[in-house]
Amino acid sequence: MLIGKPPDIPSSAITPKDQYLNRRRFLRGAVSGAVTLGAAARGADRLADVFSPRIRAFAGTKLETIKSPLTTTGEDLTSYMAVTTYNNFYEFGVDKGAPSKNAGGLPTRPWTIQVDGKVKNPKTFDIEALLKLRPLEDRVYRHRCVEAWSMVIPWIGYSLSEFIKQCEPLSTAKFVQFHSYYDRKVEKWSLDEAIFWPYSEGLRMDEAMNPLALLTFGLYGEVLPNQNGAPVRIVVPWKYGFKSAKSIVGVRFLDKMPSTTWNDLNPGEYGFYSNVNPNVDNPRYSQKTERRIGQPFYAQTKSTLMFNGYSDQVASLYNGMDLRKYY
Amino acid sequence: MKRSTLILPKTLTWIVCLWQFGLLVYGAFTNNLGPDPTANIELSTGYTTLLLLIISLAISPLRKLFPRLSWLIRFRRLIGLFAFFYATLHMIAYVALYANFDVRSMLTDIASRRFITMGVAAWLLLLPLALTSTTWAIGKLGGKNWNRLHTLVYAAAVCGVIHFWWQVKTGVLSPLNLTISLAILFAIRPILAWRQRRKSQQVQAGTIAPGK
Numbered sequence: 001m002l003i004g005k006p007p008d009i010p011s012s013a014i015t016p017k018d019q020y021l022n023r024r025r026f027l028r029g030a031v032s033g034a035v036t037l038g039a040a041a042r043g044a045d046r047l048a049d050v051f052s053p054r055i056r057a058f059a060g061t062k063l064e065t066i067k068s069p070l071t072t073t074g075e076d077l078t079s080y081m082a083v084t085t086y087n088n089f090y091e092f093g094v095d096k097g098a099p100s101k102n103a104g105g106l107p108t109r110p111w112t113i114q115v116d117g118k119v120k121n122p123k124t125f126d127i128e129a130l131l132k133l134r135p136l137e138d139r140v141y142r143h144r145c146v147e148a149w150s151m152v153i154p155w156i157g158y159s160l161s162e163f164i165k166q167c168e169p170l171s172t173a174k175f176v177q178f179h180s181y182y183d184r185k186v187e188k189w190s191l192d193e194a195i196f197w198p199y200s201e202g203l204r205m206d207e208a209m210n211p212l213a214l215l216t217f218g219l220y221g222e223v224l225p226n227q228n229g230a231p232v233r234i235v236v237p238w239k240y241g242f243k244s245a246k247s248i249v250g251v252r253f254l255d256k257m258p259s260t261t262w263n264d265l266n267p268g269e270y271g272f273y274s275n276v277n278p279n280v281d282n283p284r285y286s287q288k289t290e291r292r293i294g295q296p297f298y299a300q301t302k303s304t305l306m307f308n309g310y311s312d313q314v315a316s317l318y319n320g321m322d323l324r325k326y327y
Numbered sequence: 328m329k330r331s332t333l334i335l336p337k338t339l340t341w342i343v344c345l346w347q348f349g350l351l352v353y354g355a356f357t358n359n360l361g362p363d364p365t366a367n368i369e370l371s372t373g374y375t376t377l378l379l380l381i382i383s384l385a386i387s388p389l390r391k392l393f394p395r396l397s398w399l400i401r402f403r404r405l406i407g408l409f410a411f412f413y414a415t416l417h418m419i420a421y422v423a424l425y426a427n428f429d430v431r432s433m434l435t436d437i438a439s440r441r442f443i444t445m446g447v448a449a450w451l452l453l454l455p456l457a458l459t460s461t462t463w464a465i466g467k468l469g470g471k472n473w474n475r476l477h478t479l480v481y482a483a484a485v486c487g488v489i490h491f492w493w494q495v496k497t498g499v500l501s502p503l504n505l506t507i508s509l510a511i512l513f514a515i516r517p518i519l520a521w522r523q524r525r526k527s528q529q530v531q532a533g534t535i536a537p538g539k
Binding site for chain 2: 081082086090094096191193195265266283285286294295298
């Protein structure tokens, strides 16, 4: 028996993973010693592109994890294949399959997060330090997209609050804003969208400090594939998926509600809060039901749960708030 | 062009037009419609509808520009009917998979969601065109009336493209290709008409010989 292997990888996902691992080993061997880790990652990406344009640069690297009481039970996991090939990461194209094809060049090492705004001192965190800050937990969460589809994903990370404590925000900090990586050379411009990058999202401080909000480094026992927001992202399971910003490079603490990408584009459809709420429709479609990804077409529809089923943990954050007004 | 020479291109047209449907049927039976089969069925049938509509609209300008291609007219009805076929599949997929046959939710959708209103309008505009597509109906209506009725296809295509724009998120430009194609087809009509007028004037003035 293998020690340290997470129990929930479907057998279907193992074979291709081994191939990636072998390729990783080969690539690592080929460039090791001579160059820095950062250069190695870039070089590996280039080489990998020659072998297979679909290579997931760091995917395949296993992460050591511990169990978490905050994990969601009783749901079938969405397959690794679906989780990693059905993505909204518009910087890499608007088709669901585009990020898994185009995100190979995302340079996930070296990687830092700049922290500024209402903090004691601005700081820079290195990804390697962040990975060691707290033990990484296995957290299965439901993931509900504003487009009315949903998944169940075994994420890996620790509570965002643990990271925020390290940032030492001032008492005047009421909101936190996240910025995603953007480089036009990597995320090539195309005529399929007209959105102002870099992507920005935000949370109210008490939302960000809720233990369910996850600073996420991996899924399915491994580091995040690029298309899922490598090397580090936010996951806020009681909100629509776009609130969970990917590939975070900046965190800013603010005394005012920050501007966020989708809210700027269409405030009538994408509120700042965007809590999963079956009683408040998107102007274009009902949010009462959702389509579970990976099910056959005649069995996809499920009822959407208030706060995506996380009411017990988060409903108190919104006591006294009119959730129709603050959608 | 002779009837027998048309058999091969007609067969090919059938195959090309049925390709997307075949993929969906095969995918449905093998459970191989991708991670979000419902969305796949809905989006692919919608896109194919607009694509076929625009192709069918391109036929008459092409004939005017290149008289040697005038035989293309023999394919227009077939392509137009396939556009209606996909539009109907698109509609059925909405009724069955999105609205779950719930009449009340469909009425709410039509009343309050403008992209659905526009989509239904586009389908309703195509319906009389499909119903009057038989040779019998053309004879019954008379060529002039039939032609007038069938200019509705432009309205249907415009409604379809607006439906597409209203369906995608703000900032997403995926309907752009189809929109530009349709805009070109609209722009080319007055240009071709002007060219035609000038030619006939020249013929009348005797500057060029009639015929070629």
